[in-house]
Amino acid sequence: MLRDWWLSLERRPEPLTGRQWGMVAAATLVAGLSRLLALARTPWDWDELLFMLSLDHFNVARHRPHPPGFPLYVLTAKFIRKLGFGDFHALQALSLLGAIAIVPAMFFLCRELRMRFSTSLAAAMLLAFFPNVWFYGGGAFSDVPSMTLVILAYALLFAGCRNPYAYLAGAVILAVAVGYRPQNLLVGLGPLVIATIFQIRRSVARVVSAVALLAVIIGVSYLMAAFLTGWSEYREAVRMHQAYISRTDSFLSPTRPPLWRVFDDFFVMPYHAPAINIIVCALALIAMIRSRGHVVVALLTFGPLCIASWLMLDRFSASRFSIGYAPLIALLAAEGLQFVARRTEPIVAAVIIALMIVWTWPALSIVRPSISPPVAAVDWIRNHVDARTATIYVDTGMVPFAEWYLPEYKLRFIGESQPPPSWATRQPGYYLREDASTSPHAENFIRPHKRLWDLVRQRYFEVSVRPIAEVVAFGKGWYWEEGEGPQAWRWMGARSEAALPPMPGEVRLTLSLYVPLDALGSPPNIIVRLNGATIDAFRATRSFINRELVVHARSDAPNALVI
Structure with missing residues (x-):
């Protein structure tokens, strides 16, 4: 065979009849017109x-x-x-x-x-x-x-x-x-x-x-x-x-x-x-x-x-x-x-x-009729953020979108790190990131999953823009922010570092902690230090813990918090 x-x-293939040529032309026309329906x-x-x-x-x-x-x-x-x-x-x-x-x-x-x-x-x-x-x-x-x-x-x-x-x-x-x-x-x-x-x-x-x-x-x-x-x-x-x-x-x-x-x-x-x-x-x-x-x-x-x-x-x-x-x-x-x-x-x-x-x-x-979440996010920035005064901190996944749509803005590509807190930038800043944000002031742009979720790579369905207004700069030992509804939280490892803004005199520090006791062999000892001095130490015998401390902060440099 x-x-x-x-x-x-x-040899040439068997020639087509006039009717067959007509069928090919009709199929080409139907398929060609259907391509217009797919234009994003x-x-x-x-x-x-x-x-x-x-x-x-x-x-x-x-x-x-x-x-x-x-x-x-x-x-x-x-x-x-x-x-x-x-x-x-x-x-x-x-x-x-x-x-x-x-x-x-x-x-x-x-x-x-x-x-x-x-x-x-x-x-x-x-x-x-x-x-x-x-x-x-x-x-x-x-x-x-x-x-x-x-x-x-x-x-x-x-x-x-x-x-x-x-x-x-x-x-x-x-x-x-x-x-x-x-x-x-x-x-x-x-x-x-x-x-x-x-x-x-x-x-x-x-x-x-x-x-x-x-x-x-x-x-x-x-x-x-x-x-x-x-x-x-x-x-x-x-x-x-x-x-x-x-x-x-x-x-x-x-x-x-x-x-x-x-x-x-x-x-x-x-x-x-x-x-x-x-x-x-x-x-x-x-x-x-x-x-x-x-x-x-x-x-x-x-x-x-x-x-x-x-x-x-x-x-x-x-x-x-x-x-x-x-x-x-x-x-x-x-x-x-x-x-x-x-x-x-x-x-x-x-x-x-x-x-x-x-x-x-x-x-x-x-x-076909809708604007994709990444483009909607950069459009929002163009319409609501002053390019002369603001800095846009760009997550890795959004870099080409920012380069193309925001060339006149001051862009900072931060990779996998976190954007700096507002007190460190000393100017308005916004964080452009793939994935939705739980921040109450964030703008989220979301495309429905529906059939698309089964057809394409599952990326860029959610993009967010949020003003940088965080008081805490999370450093080593902290994981990415998670959230559900209006609530947000972060997991930490055995040791974490964070920076708080410079503040004069006595200030109030509030900590809300969840300790996964069911996953640990025994209740852990938790030590809290501010600028090198121990300000709290306790044994975590409960899963949900709230601590409120009055501490002396420094005003000439960021305050280093270690847990």
């Missing part, structure tokens, strides 16, 4: 902001964007921006174009793989309406346009088994796809080798030209990324990013679950839609068991990317990262569907697609 399939690559009103994700920043100042060392730089993706968005689009909408327009082209590109690929007309169209429509593909096609990400380019390159290279012009075009499109995302080479290498086997018998010069075009386009793309960044800075940024991925995201990370446990994150449930996941996985499994020629080739070509993603990428972002090999999943599902449904294949495919639409729609209906 594989031999017959191989020999068929030298504002950016929401960290990576979107990095791409936006890269359009103004490309610098891989500053992660504008992430190493190794996505150079041709950024360049394409720059061209679109010249048409009058803003940075976000230029990137979004590029995603939209890639999303609209999914159906014709995937149909073209399936036909070149010698799949039936109905199965090819089913695969194209399934891919277009996969919840993650539909959703991320409306943002400012490289995933969907990159995927579409890979599909087109894959299809052209298979057409290039018989057509020299398609072979050269496929090599060029593959090079552009690699310039969008370097891992695309893992997918395109197999089709390139297959097409080259056919073409090298006809013209060695043509093969050399194709390989040269591929190498030159890829090489120039990433050399330009290095040049714009600076050679040594670029090399160091790539090295550090590789080390970070290995240490944090990959199977080498000590905090990552074993591979067998994250298998379902990447290949079974990249988004948590149980009915859809079960149907698609069952159909894909049937196709793999049957192992027809085009299925085997698709598995071999997409396999390296699947394995690399499983081994190296962040499992919490599998919904987005799995888009890279979503064409394989769609192809397998359509092939399994053809075997199971046979004559009712179009009807069953339509039912599955309808199920996907119904499941995904609630998520789209949230992001």
